[in-house]
Amino acid sequence: MPPITPQRPRLTVLGTGYLGATHAVSMAELGYDVLGVDVDEAKIGKLADGQVPFHEPGLDELLQRNLATGRLRFTTDYAEAARFGDVHFVCVGTPQKKGSLAADLRYVEAAVVSVVKNIHGRALIVGKSTVPVGTAEWVEELIAKHAPEHAEIEVAWNPEFLREGFAVEDTLRPDRLVFGVKTEWAKEMLDKTYRGVYELAAAEDREVPVVVTDFATAELVKVSANSFLATKISFINAMSEVCEAAGADVTQLARAIGYDLRIGNRFLRAGVGFGGGCLPKDIRAFRARAEELGVGAALNFLSEVDEINLRRRQRVVDLAAELVGGSLAGKQVAVLGAAFKPNSDDVRDSPALAVARKVHDAGASVVVYDPEGNENARRDLPEVSYAASLDEAAKGAEVVLVLTEWEEFRHADPVALADVVNATRIVDGRNCLDPELWRAANWEYRGLGRP
Ligand SMILES: NC(=O)c1ccc[n+]([C@@H]2O[C@H](COP(=O)([O-])OP(=O)(O)OC[C@H]3O[C@@H](n4cnc5c(N)ncnc54)[C@H](O)[C@@H]3O)[C@@H](O)[C@H]2O)c1
Numbered sequence: 001m002p003p004i005t006p007q008r009p010r011l012t013v014l015g016t017g018y019l020g021a022t023h024a025v026s027m028a029e030l031g032y033d034v035l036g037v038d039v040d041e042a043k044i045g046k047l048a049d050g051q052v053p054f055h056e057p058g059l060d061e062l063l064q065r066n067l068a069t070g071r072l073r074f075t076t077d078y079a080e081a082a083r084f085g086d087v088h089f090v091c092v093g094t095p096q097k098k099g100s101l102a103a104d105l106r107y108v109e110a111a112v113v114s115v116v117k118n119i120h121g122r123a124l125i126v127g128k129s130t131v132p133v134g135t136a137e138w139v140e141e142l143i144a145k146h147a148p149e150h151a152e153i154e155v156a157w158n159p160e161f162l163r164e165g166f167a168v169e170d171t172l173r174p175d176r177l178v179f180g181v182k183t184e185w186a187k188e189m190l191d192k193t194y195r196g197v198y199e200l201a202a203a204e205d206r207e208v209p210v211v212v213t214d215f216a217t218a219e220l221v222k223v224s225a226n227s228f229l230a231t232k233i234s235f236i237n238a239m240s241e242v243c244e245a246a247g248a249d250v251t252q253l254a255r256a257i258g259y260d261l262r263i264g265n266r267f268l269r270a271g272v273g274f275g276g277g278c279l280p281k282d283i284r285a286f287r288a289r290a291e292e293l294g295v296g297a298a299l300n301f302l303s304e305v306d307e308i309n310l311r312r313r314q315r316v317v318d319l320a321a322e323l324v325g326g327s328l329a330g331k332q333v334a335v336l337g338a339a340f341k342p343n344s345d346d347v348r349d350s351p352a353l354a355v356a357r358k359v360h361d362a363g364a365s366v367v368v369y370d371p372e373g374n375e376n377a378r379r380d381l382p383e384v385s386y387a388a389s390l391d392e393a394a395k396g397a398e399v400v401l402v403l404t405e406w407e408e409f410r411h412a413d414p415v416a417l418a419d420v421v422n423a424t425r426i427v428d429g430r431n432c433l434d435p436e437l438w439r440a441a442n443w444e445y446r447g448l449g450r451p
């Protein structure tokens with residue numbers, strides 16, 4: 001990619017997890033000088049050594065290439081970060097608070113304070129983490145309290161919409177950019193920062209829409225986008241429940257309604273529901289913030305969205321029990337999938353792992369296999385066994401549950417697998433298999449929302 005030349009701001013990325021590492025690497029790929037910063041020394045050590053600490057297709061190669069050019073470096077030293085950066089991207093985690101629906105902003109606070117107290121010139125702090133509306137104003141207050149008096153620091157909010165599994169592509173070629181700003185200078189700095197993205201789009205005859213807003217709107221764009229996506233999934237999963245009761249097929253229903261362009265065919269895959277480090281916590285934090293703002297009733301539907309989603313996990317467990325004759329106690333169960341979606345090793349709030357836990361709690365002996373997620377899963381759910389391959393997981397199973405739609409599972413051979421299991425029973429928790437194929441190989445097949 002041609003490096004962009006004039007007036008390139010130097011960038012730091014504070015927090016080098018799924019979002020930050022991808023952002024740092026992608027911005028270096030676009031020609032910027034980037035310093036990635038994290039408090040996790042092991043993570044920084046790996047990144048500096050050219051190893052991506054998580055699974056994200058294509059990221060390893062770009063990391064190594066950009067380390068080699070010298071454009072990309074990593075550190076745990078905030079003083080160095082403050083000296084280096086013109087623009088500081090805040091990409092730290094905003095997980096759900098323990099015992100509450102709300103977002104935990106302690107890492108945002110720590111990152112902002114650590115960097116601004118060391119800034120002596122002019123700089124822009126750009127929030128990328130997903131946060132409750134009002135956070136950017138609070139970050140301004142933190143800066144006023146902690147920055148040296150002579151420093152000139154402004155804030156912008158620039159939410160990120162990347163999807164895991166497509167993170168690099170989404171960063172280099174975003175559907176849109178959102179700039180929540182208060183001043184023309186902040187807008188100009190963001191334009192300079194994203195010039196590489198604009199130039200790549202122009203070279204490919206595309207345009208990247210840029211929506212310039214106030215802080216509150218930018219913050220809300222992010223959580224409302226995720227709420228809409230979560231609602232779409234729970235809508236189709238609610239239809240799935242009705243299809244099950246009525247003997248209809250939700251996959252055909254989704255296809256048919258999706259032809260209406262007003263509805264669209266994407267994000268209508270019924271199954272065991274949404275998980276991950278974003279949608280579940282974001283809809284909960286949004287509800288909590290709306291309560292604080294006195295408009296909780298406006299988002300009551302999001303609690304229904306959450307409940308529909310969680311009910312699907314129990315539905316898979318019930319189907320598995322039904323298939324083995326009523327009780328899972330003492331049965332061997334193969335769980336295929338641990339990551340919350342394919343092409344990721346992320347197991348945060350993963351439906352697959354939640355089901356594995358429930359099946360284990362029901363007294364079954366559970367063997368999990370995920371092509372990339374075993375290691376993270378073992379940390380979260382050490383009570384169950386992990387297999388190194390699909391065949392090893394399925395060996396001797398009374399029922400197989402497909403809970404993450406990895407290609408490897410989609411293309412599994414039902415005839416060959418029949419020789420490995422103890423009983424040919426399968427629950428397709430992602431509606432990703434061809435029922436006819438599996439039934440033809442003598443499997444008792446159950447999908448979600450399918451007759
Ligand atoms: N993962 C995604 O696909 C995605 C997409 C868009 C937005 N987001 C949002 O981005 C934020 C980060 O998500 P993530 O998935 O990358 O989380 P993550 O847990 O993978 O990464 C967060 C990183 O922040 C680091 N950190 C914590 N405190 C720090 C500090 N004081 N200074 C520097 N680093 C610190 C952690 O060590 C960790 O490496 C969240 O708000 C999330 O909602 C995530």
Ligand SMILES: O=c1ccn([C@@H]2O[C@H](COP(=O)(O)OP(=O)(O)O[C@H]3O[C@H](CO)[C@@H](O)[C@H](O)[C@H]3O)[C@@H](O)[C@H]2O)c(=O)[nH]1
Pocket residue numbers: 130160161162163164165226229233266267268269270271272273274275276277278279340341
């Ligand atoms: O039709 C569908 C589509 C998705 N899912 C599930 O929904 C979850 C989320 O999927 P996806 O949105 O692709 O993954 P994320 O990487 O979590 O991305 C979401 O969350 C990010 C963090 O906020 C945003 O940046 C992205 O735009 C938003 O799509 C996963 O468990 C999927 O299995 C379904 O069950 N059915």
